[in-house]
Amino acid sequence: MKRSHVFQSLAAHNSPTRVTLRQYGTLFTTYLGPQWFRVVCMTLLLIGSIVLELLGPQIIRIFIDAVQHNGNGQVLTIIALLYLGAAIGSRLVSACASYFSENVGWNAINQLRADLTRHCLNLDRSFHTAHTPGELLERVDSNVEQLSTFFSQFVIRILGSGILMLGILVLMARENIWFGVTMGMYLLLSNVVLTSLQKVAMVYYKRHLQAQAELSGFWGELLSSLEDIASSGAARYMLRHYSHLQRRENSAELKRTAFWVGFEGTGMSLEALSMLVVLILSASFFVQGRFSIATVVMLLIYTLQLLDHAYDIAEQLSTFQQATANLERINEIYHTQSRVQDGPGMHFPAGALAVCFEDVSFAYENGQTVLHHISFQLVAGETVGLIGRTGSGKTTLTRLLMRFYDPTSGSVLLAGQDLRLARLDDLRTRIGLVTQEVQLFRGTLRDNLTFFDESLSDQRILQAIEQLGIDEWYAGLPRGLDTELSSNGGGLSAGEAQLLACIRVFLQDPQLIILDEATSRLDGATEKALGEATERLLAGRTVLVIAHRLSTVERMDRILVLADGRVLEYDRRKTLANDPTSHYSQLLQRTNSEGMLT
Numbered sequence: 378m379k380r381s382h383v384f385q386s387l388a389a390h391n392s393p394t395r396v397t398l399r400q401y402g403t404l405f406t407t408y409l410g411p412q413w414f415r416v417v418c419m420t421l422l423l424i425g426s427i428v429l430e431l432l433g434p435q436i437i438r439i440f441i442d443a444v445q446h447n448g449n450g451q452v453l454t455i456i457a458l459l460y461l462g463a464a465i466g467s468r469l470v471s472a473c474a475s476y477f478s479e480n481v482g483w484n485a486i487n488q489l490r491a492d493l494t495r496h497c498l499n500l501d502r503s504f505h506t507a508h509t510p511g512e513l514l515e516r517v518d519s520n521v522e523q524l525s526t527f528f529s530q531f532v533i534r535i536l537g538s539g540i541l542m543l544g545i546l547v548l549m550a551r552e553n554i555w556f557g558v559t560m561g562m563y564l565l566l567s568n569v570v571l572t573s574l575q576k577v578a579m580v581y582y583k584r585h586l587q588a589q590a591e592l593s594g595f596w597g598e599l600l601s602s603l604e605d606i607a608s609s610g611a612a613r614y615m616l617r618h619y620s621h622l623q624r625r626e627n628s629a630e631l632k633r634t635a636f637w638v639g640f641e642g643t644g645m646s647l648e649a650l651s652m653l654v655v656l657i658l659s660a661s662f663f664v665q666g667r668f669s670i671a672t673v674v675m676l677l678i679y680t681l682q683l684l685d686h687a688y689d690i691a692e693q694l695s696t697f698q699q700a701t702a703n704l705e706r707i708n709e710i711y712h713t714q715s716r717v718q719d720g721p722g723m724h725f726p727a728g729a730l731a732v733c734f735e736d737v738s739f740a741y742e743n744g745q746t747v748l749h750h751i752s753f754q755l756v757a758g759e760t761v762g763l764i765g766r767t768g769s770g771k772t773t774l775t776r777l778l779m780r781f782y783d784p785t786s787g788s789v790l791l792a793g794q795d796l797r798l799a800r801l802d803d804l805r806t807r808i809g810l811v812t813q814e815v816q817l818f819r820g821t822l823r824d825n826l827t828f829f830d831e832s833l834s835d836q837r838i839l840q841a842i843e844q845l846g847i848d849e850w851y852a853g854l855p856r857g858l859d860t861e862l863s864s865n866g867g868g869l870s871a872g873e874a875q876l877l878a879c880i881r882v883f884l885q886d887p888q889l890i891i892l893d894e895a896t897s898r899l900d901g902a903t904e905k906a907l908g909e910a911t912e913r914l915l916a917g918r919t920v921l922v923i924a925h926r927l928s929t930v931e932r933m934d935r936i937l938v939l940a941d942g943r944v945l946e947y948d949r950r951k952t953l954a955n956d957p958t959s960h961y962s963q964l965l966q967r968t969n970s971e972g973m974l975t
């Protein structure tokens with residue numbers, strides 16, 4: 378089954394989060410299937426270690442019997458060496474099995490992490506608005522990590538321990554049927570007790586996971602807005618909120634640990650009780666002359682092994698329940714399907730792309746309509762300046778063009794075709810977008826400009842910098858393209874980050890360019906210099922420029938004025954400027970000397 382289908386099948390289940398048995402099967406075949414050879418090696422090694430473990434007590438019995446029957450020194454030495462060989466062999470084989478199982482487990486969860494990350498990247502913006510980065514990190518990283526033991530060992534250890542216990546019970550019953558049956562009944566009963574305890578513990582386990590995710594979410598938000606918090610005096614509130622979340626996490630962890638300790642304590646008490654039962658039973662059989670002392674010793678060792686493995690199964694079942702809790706949280710993410718789905722693909726003509734909005738209305742998740750019946754056409758190669766007051770819907774309109782969202786009604790057309798037909802990757806390589814907030818990555822200036830695309834040569838980058846007329850700024854950088862930048866804007870001013878975003882767009886060579894207040898943070902002189910260079914570079918492309926400064930749009934072919942999500946005016950800039958009754962010309966008259974809209 379293709380990996381991308383796995384979680385669709387998980388998500389297809391009625392309940393958004395619960396994982397069914399069949400889905401576990403799908404998970405195993407998807408993530409363990411490609412590693413079948415390693416899984417087979419691991420299984421064989423585990424069977425080997427089981428056989429060697431069963432052999433040990435038998436050898437001890439033979440040894441004691443030989444001692445009792447005055448066996449000669451040579452025979453005793455051979456038996457002792459055999460025992461040593463079996464013990465060392467068993468340890469070696471299980472060490473090899475552990476190596477394979479760790480390997481298999483980590484490969485599986487790394488693949489799962491990669492799939493989950495890909496899925497998150499493809500989800501639309503409404504999902505990312507609803508989940509904090511910290512919470513996503515917790516799910517993609519920690520929750521997945523908890524699945525490692527489950528993937529690598531669960532089935533094999535359950536099966537291994539089960540087979541071994543059955544083997545021991547058969548060997549015990551061979552000595553005495555009642556002995557075997559009593560031990561069998563006892564094990565069944567103790568398992569029922571342990572599993573019911575686990576069920577209660579699981580409730581506390583899930584609560585702890587949730588508390589951890591909330592704390593991580595808080596950390597993510599805190600770290601990304603440290604400057605704002607310090608400057609707005611919100612530090613005290615954040616500290617209070619932090620201690621509240623931390624207390625909740627601690628108390629959840631305390632309860633979870635308390636139940637775990639209770640679980641372990643019960644396991645140990647059951648172990649002590651069973652040793653008592655075995656001692657009484659075997660002592661009475663010994664007194665009756667039915668068991669030799671060698672058999673008693675062998676049975677005691679078998680009992681210890683039996684209890685070890687019964688406890689192992691209980692532990693594995695708890696791993697299973699923890700894995701289920703983690704899988705449910707992962708499944709919640711996979712259940713979220715992006716509302717913006719890839720189209721079948723459409724043919725984009727070469728050169729500039731025509732844009733058309735046909736009666737487009739749009740509301741975000743909160744249901745409030747922010748764009749109302751927007752209709753306008755932009756011929757290929759034309760430039761349009763989009764102006765309007767804060768909150769009038771300018772950025773929202775560009776988000777529809779990038780297909781971060783789909784319109785609630787109406788359609789957006791690019792080159793005469795509905796955007797919903799396009800493949801998202803294809804669409805986004807053809808549109809260059811510079812937003813109000815420029816995101817930088819930890820890496821060199823070169824990496825930040827090329828997005829780690831090594832096919833873009835330094836020469837091309839330097840050419841773009843020169844064409845944009847900002848070579849003076851570039852010359853001032855300490856290490857040129859090798860200048861290290863950090864993700865929180867380190868090393869660049871807000872205006873410089875916008876320059877960097879403009880270079881990115883020109884390197885991308887798109888057919889439609891959207892500049893959302895791309896030059897709002899530049900000083901007048903830099904903006905003017907950039908404006909002239911931009912004009913040359915924008916030639917032959919369709920361009921949509923959003924600006925608060927009228928000077929920024931004074932070279933545009935057309936002007937679109939938005940007000941409260943409605944088109945107030947849309948026409949050629951010259952026509953609007955010459956019409957004294959138009960909003961645009963009135964705005965021109967009202968602007969201050971800086972060209973700022975007042």
Ligand code: ATP
Pocket residue numbers: 506741742743747765766767768769770771772773774813
């Ligand atoms: P500005 O000039 O300040 O950038 P804008 O014209 O770009 O403003 P938009 O960002 O498009 O305005 O916002 C239009 C309206 O949509 C606003 O009322 C805003 O509150 C709302 N809005 C924006 N983003 C979201 C969102 N993710 N979820 C819900 N509402 C949103």
Ligand code: MG
Pocket residue numbers: 771772773813893
């Ligand atoms: Mg905006």
